[in-house]
Amino acid sequence: MPGKKLVSDPKTMKSITCKQAVDFIIRKEEEKLSFGQRISLWRHLAICSLCRIFSSQNTLINAAMKKRNDQVLPLSDNEKEKIIQHVLNDNKE
Amino acid sequence: MNPVKPETAKEEQFKGWVREYSDLLFSHAVLRGFDHDHARDLDQDTFFSAWKSRDGFEGRASVKNWLFVILKNKITDHYRGKHNHAGILLSEPDTQFDGAGHWAKASYPKELTIDPAESHDHHDFHKILEGCSGKLSVIQKSVFFMKYMDDLESDDICLQLSITPNNYWTILHRAKVQLRACLEKNWFLIRKL
Numbered sequence: 001m002p003g004k005k006l007v008s009d010p011k012t013m014k015s016i017t018c019k020q021a022v023d024f025i026i027r028k029e030e031e032k033l034s035f036g037q038r039i040s041l042w043r044h045l046a047i048c049s050l051c052r053i054f055s056s057q058n059t060l061i062n063a064a065m066k067k068r069n070d071q072v073l074p075l076s077d078n079e080k081e082k083i084i085q086h087v088l089n090d091n092k093e
Numbered sequence: 094m095n096p097v098k099p100e101t102a103k104e105e106q107f108k109g110w111v112r113e114y115s116d117l118l119f120s121h122a123v124l125r126g127f128d129h130d131h132a133r134d135l136d137q138d139t140f141f142s143a144w145k146s147r148d149g150f151e152g153r154a155s156v157k158n159w160l161f162v163i164l165k166n167k168i169t170d171h172y173r174g175k176h177n178h179a180g181i182l183l184s185e186p187d188t189q190f191d192g193a194g195h196w197a198k199a200s201y202p203k204e205l206t207i208d209p210a211e212s213h214d215h216h217d218f219h220k221i222l223e224g225c226s227g228k229l230s231v232i233q234k235s236v237f238f239m240k241y242m243d244d245l246e247s248d249d250i251c252l253q254l255s256i257t258p259n260n261y262w263t264i265l266h267r268a269k270v271q272l273r274a275c276l277e278k279n280w281f282l283i284r285k286l
Contacts, residue, residue: 017190017193017194017195018190018194018195018196019187019190019194019195020194022266022269022270023262023266026262026265026266026269027262030246030247032247050196050201050202051202053202053203053204054202054270054273056204057202057205057273057276057277058269058273060205060207060218061222061241061269061272061273061276062241064218064219064222065222065237065238065241065242066241066242067219068124068219068222068242069124069242071120071124072116072117072120073116073119073120073123074116075115075116075119075133075136079115079133080111080112080115083111083115083136083137083140084107084108084111086137086141087107087111087137087140087141087144088104088107088144090141091141091144091145
């Protein structure tokens with residue numbers, strides 16, 4: 001509330017836009033936020049439901065991307081033999 | 094006894110590598126946004142390089158790791174060739190936010206209700222994610238997949254793709270917001286049916 005400063009550094013009290021909040025949410029994954037930025041983000045999320053939704057969708061996307069790693073798409077035996085033929089024949093004079 | 098010629102033995106060993114690892118290399122490339130033909134070419138190129146440098150390998154590392162290093166280098170080379178697209182991409186206006194930095198009305202995020210117990214939901218979600226990530230630009234895909242699938246740190250990705258940290262964060266930011274919008278749109282589309 002105006003007039004009541006909880007933190008002495010005025011920078012930590014700066015309010016941020018949704019665009020900046022999204023930027024902070026993404027940087028936070030790599031712990032690239034300063035203390036002041038973390039406070040700003042926290043304050044923004046407290047009052048902005050749209051960015052809260054973004055944040056949860058972001059978490060969902062990240063987890064799903066990790067899972068993609070487990071997929072194996074098989075190649076047919078025929079395709080494998082083709083690779084062998086190509087490589088071995090092209091390297092023979 | 095028939096002595097096996099050393100070269101023949103190497104060929105046999107090589108065939109074993111292709112049979113065992115070509116699936117994994119192919120999948121790796123496809124999951125990083127390459128179409129099947131391109132992924133097959135990268136796969137073959139990897140084995141081509143591996144065969145040519147077979148004498149240098151001599152069991153120093155695991156075969157699988159060695160092959161993956163070769164493939165990843167080829168993928169990075171491909172991406173790096175496209176890094177000048179970053180400029181074009183970044184000059185496009187960001188339509189997801191208005192001039193004041195608020196969400197644009199048309200792109201207000203909506204809650205996706207995904208039931209974690211419902212495998213049907215997960216299947217749909219992954220299918221949509223596949224389609225949506227395929228729509229990202231080459232540079233967005235490269236940054237995105239290196240970060241979220243290969244677990245690389247931003248400094249490393251910037252170095253490999255020769256882009257500035259500022260560009261990196263902007264590319265990632267836009268990719269995320271775009272992907273989110275695409276996911277949401279398609280999610281509600283199938284839910285309405």
